[in-house]
Amino acid sequence: MPDLPAHHLPPADRTVFFVSDGTGITAETFGHSVLTQFELRFKEVRLPFIDTLDKAYEAVREINQAYERDGKRPIVFSTLVKAELSSVVRHSKGMHMDLIQTFVEPLEQELGIKSTHTIGRSHNIANSDEYKNRIEAINFSLAHDDGQSNQNLAAADVILVGVSRSGKTPTSLYLAMQYGVKAANYPLIPEDFERNKLPSGLSPYKKKLFGLSITPDRLTEVRNERRPGSKYAALEQCRYEVNEAEKMMRREGIRWMSSTAKSIEEIATMILQEIKSDKRAY
């Protein structure tokens, strides 16, 4: 869990606030990305749903308290859209980084129209088609997790394959949740290697398959966390499965990549590029 007091760590160098009239996800994602460029420890506080003047004044109080406590100006990343809220928070004792105003004004000039200054539109789309697609994709990916179902595989945008614990499940869910991609996933297991054949349900959908592999060293680590000391987790077993899986993917002409040391976001982005360029080529 983020943001809980961590008693065993040294104190943070600065407090950072993410202030938003919506969820604060944009401010936080963006702020993180900028702050990781600095080798300091930051204490992060998200202040979401700051959508009234009262809440804006309360946010200022919290920022100013951090200033008193730390003896250093807090950093404030703000995505407040309404000018009256933004101008309240701007006058805190923090260093104000106004993500919206900084870019909205030049864009108004470029586009030749005024911005709507509407609050929280980016996530407030619970009735849009895009949003419905995401929910449908999540349900699809759940129903098709770990080879649970062969039904309706024709509707999949992509079918991930790979040995157990190669990263298929979190990647499928991330593709669904973030991009509305219907991602099924299917394990490659020792029985498949003995038969020397892809799982039979998959053969009609070879073009949708995308493989994930992983180094045996990393795989044994991951499997040992789940089932310490098991045969399943033994390095020898991991070497065998990875080797057989890669051989099978090469033989069947399945595109694949290594998930080792990559985050879910990176793996998902790479897969998305692949399946998009397929569609473009049609």
Add this chain to the structure above:
Amino acid sequence: MPDLPAHHLPPADRTVFFVSDGTGITAETFGHSVLTQFELRFKEVRLPFIDTLDKAYEAVREINQAYERDGKRPIVFSTLVKAELSSVVRHSKGMHMDLIQTFVEPLEQELGIKSTHTIGRSHNIANSDEYKNRIEAINFSLAHDDGQSNQNLAAADVILVGVSRSGKTPTSLYLAMQYGVKAANYPLIPEDFERNKLPSGLSPYKKKLFGLSITPDRLTEVRNERRPGSKYAALEQCRYEVNEAEKMMRREGIRWMSSTAKSIEEIATMILQEIKSDKRAY
């Protein structure tokens, strides 16, 4: 799926590029949030993993082609960290919005240190504890989806309850994936209402429970998409279940909120605020 040619829609007003040396998720999330302030249609193109000079020049070519095609300057949101890559893309024919430089330089002054200019650090954390927590939370949430298991509920950070299709599953997965929160979820079903009791496995964990409700009108819509014309989806049935569920949550002193017209991100953020303030109070 995003970004595919949509033949039935009118042409977009502008092309927008999200250029990044990493996944481009930050540039895209942020750019979306700014662009939703403008009532125009944008054609969005993500260019991730632009981490060499060759790829930077290729990105410039693509941006310039969009300019030729549209007859209007494309908008370019860029999170390129390396100065030599950024300065290549800056000289495209697009309008360049440099998210990193705009904020990194003032921060260097404020913090009194130089930024590391390291590429893709924000997602490149596949071995960090935070990342492991997220993966563990995803596995936990999957294993405890839809009341599948009573085992190990003591390890849950939160247990979502509510009638079928009130938004529990996507919210649990989002909490796990985005925040490393172990979120179980448990349906409230007609049998529970007849017995007039919470599902028995839940009583030891009442403080972890968080309810989701939904208006009967919206619920009948959602259920009809899944099982058209069924008793399960009938307005009368939805009214009954929602009414009973809310009565039960009130009686048992369970905190709850309405998920109607809220996005997963909004629901998750609200729940996170609640469970964090619990922990702070300990």
